[in-house]
Amino acid sequence: MRIDNDVKLDFSDVLIRPKRSTLTSRKHVDLERTFTFMHSGRSWTGIPIVAANMDTTGTFEMARALAKHKMITALHKHYSLEELSTFFKDFSNPDYVAYSLGIRDEDFEKLKAVLDAGLGEYFNFLVLDVPNAYLERFILKVKELRALCPKHTIIAGNCVTNEITEEILLRGADIVKVGIGSGSACTTRRMTGVGYPQLSAVIECSDAAHGISDHGTGVGLVMSDGGAVYPCDAAKAFCGGADFLMSGQFFSGFDQSGGDLVEIGGESFKQYYGMSSSAAMKEHYGGVAKHRASEGREVLLPYKGNVHDFVDELFGSLRSTATYIGALKLKEFSKRTTFLLVNNQLNRSLEKYE
């Protein structure tokens, strides 16, 4: 047994110190980033915020809405080949949509069918997604996927430490997805005791990733996945070195989100559930298998309306962070950041009156 005595940090453990700024208006802040990916060689420009590949957030409707803002939607992996064909017929924004798969043989067979049907040109991103990227089988699947799709930009994860980040990148991923146990619909920490505070995971993995480059095209990149509760958490992830941010909770509860709309006592709610929850396993696999435990929760969230309003608010908050730290571009966030360790992040005294 060993104890790591370094304190690891969540978004809620820090605030960002303000810095002198020459900005005269928030509207001058550039939230777009341009990356050249180290394996696919593709260039991409957009706002590096991604709707998670969950039933309730990674929907076709979300993709249509977020593409207008140059944001990516990772489609959940349960759409059929027919549904995907119909969707891609009138969605021509391959830079803002990702196809998701796991490491089962069925997942790879379905991807091959999708490619054989000629749909591969309609999405530039692939998400190879497992809860635990520390499995040897996962690392082998990254290599297999890279060989199968040399021109697609591969996002793979999830991990939380530097050595696996490096390995995933060297085996063929362009972007490593970081986060274990931090998701709002996730009960992994409660069930298994395993996890890593999200901000420290992002800081450590991005430091490792940014030190890796293969063909002189670009460096390894990191996508922070899970644990963003408030708009400020997006800023904190970028300040900590994340190149992309994936969120489920941010994109839950809207018209464009999946899940049922439920009326209770005259108020509207929308379903949000983890992809390892009993609800998801029942929906897709007919129940929780005997050797498994559910590691996700299912909740009803107050219905939030149209996602476009939320996107405006999110962009506004990032622009405001930029003016406080003197960053002209999202790209400068991490360079302009000094984090303060705090005992209290927020003044919650009036929250109960909201």
Ligand code: 5GP
């Ligand atoms: P959020 O943004 O809601 O905090 O977290 C979203 C992330 O939680 C997803 O992108 C995914 O990585 C993770 N996640 C989604 N469903 C589950 C689940 O059922 N169990 C666990 N452990 N993680 C989940």
